[in-house]
Amino acid sequence: xxxxxxxxxxxxxxxxxxxxxxxxxxxxxxxxxxxxxxxxxxxxxxxxxxxxxxxxxxxxxxxxxxxxxxxxxxxxxxxxxxxxxxxxxxxxxxxxxxxxxx
Numbered sequence: 711x712x713x714x715x716x717x718x719x720x721x722x723x724x725x726x727x728x729x730x731x732x733x734x735x736x737x738x739x740x741x742x743x744x745x746x747x748x749x750x751x752x753x754x755x756x757x758x759x760x761x762x763x764x765x766x767x768x769x770x771x772x773x774x775x776x777x778x779x780x781x782x783x784x785x786x787x788x789x790x791x792x793x794x795x796x797x798x799x800x801x802x803x804x805x806x807x808x809x810x811x812x
Contacts, residue, residue, distance in 0.1 A: 749802040756780050757803060765789070766802040777806065 712723045714732035716739075722732035731739070749766060757763055757780050765778040765787060778789040778800070787800040 746807075747804065749804050751802055752800055756782070757805060759783075762806050763803040764806055765800045767800055769799070778803075 712730075713720045714723055714735050715730040716735040717732065719732045719734070722734055724731060724733050724736060727736070729736075759782050760779065762777060762779050764775045766775050767789075776789050778787050780787050780800075780803070787803075
């Protein structure tokens with residue numbers, strides 16, 4: 711009998727996916743990934759100083775986000791355009807995550 715590698719359950723193992731997880735743990739993993747990858751409204755919270763982020767600027771982002779950072783002491787967002795730092799009005803952000811190394 712197969713068991714879930716996360717919780718050890720044998721009752722709810724998902725044989726069709728064959729990824730070593732039960733249905734409950736698959737659901738928890740999906741929820742965690744959705745939370746980690748969602749766009750965060752700036753009214754909800756701001757990133758820590760020095761964190762490089764994907765940022766959404768409504769005036770410019772009809773198709774794709776930009777990269778930038780928040781400056782808490784000056785209370786504004788910055789991006790680099792043609793080598794010059796510019797201030798932007800940002801509505802949402804999410805941290806840039808790098809691939810996990812070996």
